[in-house]
Amino acid sequence: MANNKKEIFCSNSQKIADFAKAISHPARIEILRILAEKNSCICGEIVLEIPLAQSTVSQHLKELKSAGLISGIIEGPRSCYCLNVEGIAEMSVIFGEFFSLIKIENIKCNC
Amino acid sequence: MANNKKEIFCSNSQKIADFAKAISHPARIEILRILAEKNSCICGEIVLEIPLAQSTVSQHLKELKSAGLISGIIEGPRSCYCLNVEGIAEMSVIFGEFFSLIKIENIKCNC
């Protein structure tokens, strides 16, 4: 059988999982880091800093964009990317809620 | 070509990505939720609450365990699972650091 049972779970779980998937590759983590470091729109230097092929970096950028974590505008021959403040805030809130939920000190555990 | 360039990135990025991958499936999110809700070791009721085949749930449990987010002991015919407080705390800290890094209000962005 195949896989695609993800939609049977509650939407909050799906949202967390989707954000997590978006940042589940070190290249994408470092792209976000680079964008935060520059603290401004940058046009393409990302490819120079990530040791992957240009097409691969472009793919990672696309994933981050579709997850809502970055925004990008294509300006003819060059593109401008920056962090999407709203998306990152949403991820931060959702993760925060989830972490505080599971961070309960389960003292009853005797494993 | 194949994929396995993940080890060329810095270890912090890899660690974040690994934790993110561990929670990048809604079933695993809900397993963590169930464990937190019960607030104790539970033996197998997870399979009843997750609408997936028993073998699939077992696989998800294995992934969470290898990521250090849960601990489990096999007690003969049944297993006991609970949240791994240390692992969750580590994930929480690492994510918190990363989020605060990228949450900078990048007012210079003009995208």
Place this chain on the structure above:
DNA sequence: TGACTTTATCGTATATTCACGATATACGTT
């Protein structure tokens, strides 16, 4: 001992991810 229960593991099929090179696109420059 033999049946039953519970869970992990194996084998397998399909889907997705990751990575690359090649190409297309779109603009600027000469």
Place this chain on the structure above:
DNA sequence: AACGTATATCGTGAATATACGATAAAGTCA
């Protein structure tokens, strides 16, 4: 107009993830 530059997209292949049924393992109970 022709060339160059920067970036996205396409096509492809390998690796991994997801899901299931079947089976194995290990204990309990009649």
